[in-house]
Amino acid sequence: MRFSLLFLALLASGCAQVEQVARDAIGDATGRPLPASDDTPRTYDTSQGESVRFDLGAVAFADRVDRFSPTADLNEAYLDPWQAVGPPDYETGCRSGDECYVTLTPGGVAVFEFTNNILYDGPGDDIAIFEIGPDVEATTVEISVDGRDYITLGRVEGSSASLDIAGRGPDGARFRFVRLTDDPNQGGSGGSTPGADIDAVGAIHAERR
Secondary structure: OHHHHHHHHHHHHHHHHHHHHHHHHHOOOOOOOOOOOOOOOEEEEOOOOOEEEEOOHHHHEOOEEEEEEOOOOOOHHHOOHHHHOOOOOOOOOOOOHHHOOEEOOOOOEEEEEOOOEEEOOOOOOOEEEEEOOOOEEEEEEEEEOOOOOEEEEEEEEEOEOEEOOOOOOOOOOOEOEEEEEEOOOOOOOOOOOOOOEEEEEEEOOEEEO
16 A cells, blocks of 8 residues: 555656646747756856856746847847846757847847846856857846946957957846847848847856746
């Protein structure tokens, strides 16, 4: 009898884990991805050759799109900002390159939110922007505590994808929002994906919420 109860408990636990994996993969009723739950420390490689360690693993990445304002009418496959939510997958888990990133378009703006984690200032760089391609197209990065008042961290461009908060915000502040603005004067304005192509936004230094 005890063996039977133990077997049923293990079976139920296994089913619950399978269900959670399925929910993480499929997303909610809208088809949008759910916040990641795996906080095992992990290193992710950028397309520019940097290796960036995240102590919260997949949890460290933006979970929600707050706002997206493109400036060009492109194929809708390139204009889905939810493709930039969660950990980077263009290089590792993308079935189609057209569906694993969002194109900001020249001068376009996207705002992402951390919902189950929060960004803070730690030693060295604190935030990483994952863009596809050999070079990072110039993108201004701003952060906010409340989604209203923003602090400019600087720009990611060339081979650099990470920025440091130090000296740019109040001590001990915790930031939920990241605003990305493409530089319309850098890079071409033609082609099918003009502007920075964002795969993910990650908090190098983050804590659970």
